[in-house]
Amino acid sequence: MDDALDFNHRPKEPTFADTLNVRIDAALVTENEDRAPRSYLGGSRLGDPCARRLQYEFLCLPRDPDGRFSGQSLRIFAVGHSLEDLAVEWLRKAGLDWRTRDRAGDQFGFSVAGGRVQGHIDGVIVATAIDMALPALWECKTANAKNWREIVKRGVVAAKPVYAAQIALYQAYMGLTDAPALFTAINKDTSELWHELVPFDGALAQACSDKAVRILQACDAGEWLPRIAAEPGHFECAFCAWKQRCWA
Structure with a gap:
């Protein structure tokens, strides 16, 4: 019957946009994988709750294929990164003066x-038209609408402990402990801005520094620090880039 409906599945033909995007993404992935791996433990990562994951990062061990x-x-x-650069200009227009590069x-x-x-x-804020102690560390993050609202509701320390640890550690090592840091969060979905002052937390900075020492010592000794969880279904493990390696 010529007019019968054909229910056989046919794969969707790639559009022009699909074809171009595949090429863009392939180029970005190749560029990223060709980049020399970081040979140090990043201060921005020391708030990660899993010390073993930080070992994998420091040792530059390959991620799982799906990671x-x-x-x-x-x-x-x-x-x-582009939005963070824009935030610098926006805050300068509001009367803040700082140094971002040497x-x-x-x-x-x-x-x-x-x-x-x-x-x-x-950056470091060195002068301002508003009332705040100086010089002050400035840290900026972008977030989707859900995470941004959580930061606004609870504050960065409670909502994003990794960011809080980074701020405390940077204040300590940069000698910017007297003035609260200025933390800026940009909503990537709406361009809304959130700013809060974060007092220095010396105990948190010391804990992060101590964690770095433990990680380096364990790596030097060829030892693995304990996993954060007892089973791979734990939420911290479920989306880890080294889940297969860690639980093999």
Whole structure:
């Protein structure tokens, strides 16, 4: 019967946009994988609750196949960096003056433990038209609408402990402990801005520094620190980029 309906599944033909996006993402993934791996423990990561995961990062062990960054993820990261650059200009227009790079054009930061622990800060506020103590560390993050609302509701310390640890550690190593840090969060979905002052937490900074020492010592000794969970279905493990390696 010529007019009979054909229910056989036919794969969707790729559109022009699909074809172009595949090429873009492939180029981004190749560029990222060709980049030299980071040879130090990043200060921005020491708030991660799983010390073993930080060992995998420090030792530059390959991620699981499904844990590698996709082209879309890399594009999301790039958009976040661009928004942070815009935040610098927006806050300057509001009367804040700060330093984001040294005379050589490099980000301000710190290096300790023979260069095996490093951090690079977003900036230091040195003058302002509003009432706040100076000089102050400035850290900026972007977030989707759900996470941004959580930060606004609970504050960065409660909502994002990893960010709070980064702020405390950077304040300590940069000698910016007297003034609260200014934390800015950008809603990537709506461009809404959230700002809060974060007092220095010396105990948190010390805990992060102690964690870095434990991780380096364990790596040097060829030992694995305990997993954060007793089974791989734990939420911290479910989406870990090294889940297969860790639980093999």
